[in-house]
Every structure is written in structure tokens, then in C-alpha cells.
Amino acid sequence: MFAVTQATDKHLESVIQLDLEVLGSTIRREFLVASVNKGNVWVALNDYDVVGFVVVDNVFFGHPFIELLIVHPGFRRKRIGAMLVEAIELRIETEKLFTSTNQSNTPMQSLCESLGFQQSGYIENLDEGDPEIVYFKRIGVSDGV
Structure with missing residues (x-):
């Protein structure tokens, strides 16, 4: 059973370690520390272990x-990403x-589309040869209204 909760200082090192494992670098460490401190990070927990996280801001x-x-990676395809976005x-x-996500990131594109996000445009030149696709979702409004 998984639970989603706002990240606190007690989750910070696990978030940083998971990012390192997936990214292969600690380049986002300061960003993650600042984001947790601002209350902008939510974590998915499997018992007490962080198995995913999301960072959101009004930027x-x-x-x-x-x-x-x-x-x-060991918890993908178990709705963890969907749970985090829904939270x-x-x-x-x-x-x-x-x-947004890179054009090459088809798993994130599939997740966005399965959750009702719509493509809203492209941004060129962020990552050379791999455009960024911007996605949008209207929240709290049912279809046809």
C-alpha cells in the first residue's frame, strides 16, 4: 500500500538519494532542499520508504x-506517478x-495523457534536439462544462 504526503526534513535525504539514483548526479540537490523547505515536494511512501516524489511550484x-x-525504477508501472499528480x-x-517533458520521454507523455492533460505547445532549444512538450489540465471542471 502506498501513501502520498508532503515531504519534510525527514524525507529529504531519501528524495535526494532517489534523484541521484535516477539522474546519476547530485546537480539538483540545492533545488530539492529549497523545494522541500518551501513545502513544494510531495512523496509517495511504501511503508516508510520514499518510492517517488513530485515538485510543484507556481512558477x-x-x-x-x-x-x-x-x-x-523498481516501482514504475504501479500508479505511483499518477498518485503523485492526483495528490x-x-x-x-x-x-x-x-x-512539461522532453519529446523523448514517452512514459511521461503517456502518464500526462492518461491523466487528462492536453498538449499546449512546444519549447525548442532547452535540450538540443529534444523539444520540451508543455501540457495543461483544467482542474475541478468536468468535461462538457
């Missing part, structure tokens, strides 16, 4: 933006939620 033209979503959707106070 995209004043709208909530999922900046980073990481799931431990954010329940907590944001606006109708719009944005995220």
Missing part, C-alpha cells in the same frame, strides 16, 4: 507547474495545472 506565469516527477490536483487552488 509558470503564476500557475502551478509540476517541475519534476521521479519514481523509483497535487487535490491541493492546488487554481483551475489550471501545467507540466
Whole structure:
């Protein structure tokens, strides 16, 4: 059974370690420390172990933006990513939620589409030869309304 909760100092090293395992670098360490301290990180727990996390902030033209979503490789395809995004959707106070991913990241694209996100545009030149796809979802509004 998995649970999602806001990250605290007690989760910080696990978040950093998971990011290192997936990314292969500690380049985001300061960003993750600052994000946990601001209350912008939510973790998925398997008992007491962090198996995934999401970072969200109001940095995209004043709208909530999922900046980073990481799931431990051994726990992928178990709805962890979906649970993290759904937890954010329940907590944001606006109708719009944005995220983005590289064109090469087909698993994240599939997750976004399965959760009802729509492509909203592309950003070229962030990662050479791998455009960023921006996704948008309207929260709290049912289809057809």
C-alpha cells in the first residue's frame, strides 16, 4: 500500500538519494532542499520508504507547474506517478495545472495523457534536439462544462 504526503526534513535525504539514483548526479540537490523547505515536494511512501516524489511550484506565469516527477525504477508501472499528480490536483487552488517533458520521454507523455492533460505547445532549444512538450489540465471542471 502506498501513501502520498508532503515531504519534510525527514524525507529529504531519501528524495535526494532517489534523484541521484535516477539522474546519476547530485546537480539538483540545492533545488530539492529549497523545494522541500518551501513545502513544494510531495512523496509517495511504501511503508516508510520514499518510492517517488513530485515538485510543484507556481512558477509558470503564476500557475502551478509540476517541475519534476521521479519514481523509483523498481516501482514504475504501479500508479505511483499518477498518485503523485492526483495528490497535487487535490491541493492546488487554481483551475489550471501545467507540466512539461522532453519529446523523448514517452512514459511521461503517456502518464500526462492518461491523466487528462492536453498538449499546449512546444519549447525548442532547452535540450538540443529534444523539444520540451508543455501540457495543461483544467482542474475541478468536468468535461462538457
